Amino acid sequence: MNFHIHHPADALRPFVKQYYFWEDNTRGIIQLPQNLFALGDQYMVFILEGKAEIKPVNHKAFTLPAASVLGHLTCACQLQVQGPVKVAVVQLNAYGCHRLLGLDAASFTNYYRNLASIEPPVWNELITALQHITAPKEVEILLDNVCLQALDARNGNLKMVDDMVDYMLIMQGNVEVQELSGRYGLSRPTLERLFSKIVGIPPQLYARMIRYKTALSALRQLNLPEWQTPVATTAYYNQAMFINDYLLFNHETPSYFSPATAATIAHLPVTGSHQVAVAS
Structure with missing residues (x-):
């Protein structure tokens, strides 16, 4: 298995967080952890070889097209691919998809949108180019070029939503909509509509x-044994609140929590010794 993490050009930040390139020669079904894609981010996924299927707990499974935008995943999902597999992934922040692609929530079906249906056909051309790479470093160059083109092609107006998202991150999610409404001078319905x-x-x-x-x-x-007691040191007022969110996002009780599990695409269960970085 080869797994590489690349960093985008400075001009693409904060919209683009990381690039990933994953190759695995394993044949057959490869079961992946449900935390492969982190909460709160969206991803452009380019499947160069193999097939990928996602089964959310609350509706039928769906197969990703060769080029797609995926997210936000808001519930526990079972992810599996039919190997051998070769995949390139662009991790976007919460508003990166809208800024680079101009897509809003109405453009998505079952958590994804087929990039082949978006003009110009630069994403299909990117898949062809990625299939001919000979070194992992070429992935970073190709993705940088295409993402910069997409960024320059749109004069996206984020309507202060980018600042709202950044503020919510600084506050670690301890923000009420009423506070945001007063801070940005918007009525609650308007704020919720723009944000969504x-x-x-x-x-x-x-x-x-x-x-x-x-x-x-x-x-x-x-x-x-320790994690159950000091939950009050986190952003939660009590353990019951944490359990409710754990059930919402994982569809299982916190007794399955493992401190070694990182909520990131870079955490893959593999045998043997592999040097794989963890995305920030």
Whole structure:
């Protein structure tokens, strides 16, 4: 298995977080962890070889097209691919998809949108170019070029939603919609409508995702018997709130929590010794 993490050009930040390139020669079904795609982010996925299927707990499974935008995943999902597999992934922040592609929530079906249906056909051309790479470094160059073209082609107006998202991250999700409404001078219905259009989910749900991810980041530094007691040191007022969100996003009880599990695409269960970085 080869797994590489690349960093985007400075001009693409903060819209683009990371690039990933994954090759695996294993034949047959490869079961992947449900936390392969992190909460609160969207992803452009380019499947160069193999097939990928996603089964959310609350509706039927769907197969990703060769080029797609995926997210926001708001519930536990079972991910599997038919190997051998070769995949390139662009990790976007919460408003990166809208800024680079001009897509809003209404453009998505079952958590994804087929990039082949978006003009110009630069994404299909990117797949062809990625299939002919000879070194992992070429992935970074190709993705940088195409993403920069997409960024320059759009004069995206984020209507202050980018600042709202950044503020919510600074506050670790401890933000009420009423506070955002007063801070940005928008009525609650207007704020919720703009936020949902650009980010793809309501601000209340996004805040819960941030609180949950922040709590997991803190709790996974503890060993299993310890994590149940100091949940109050996180963004949660009590353990019941944490359990409710854990059930929402994982569809299982926190007793399955493992401090070694990182909520990132880079955490893949593999045998043997592999040097794989963990995305920030």
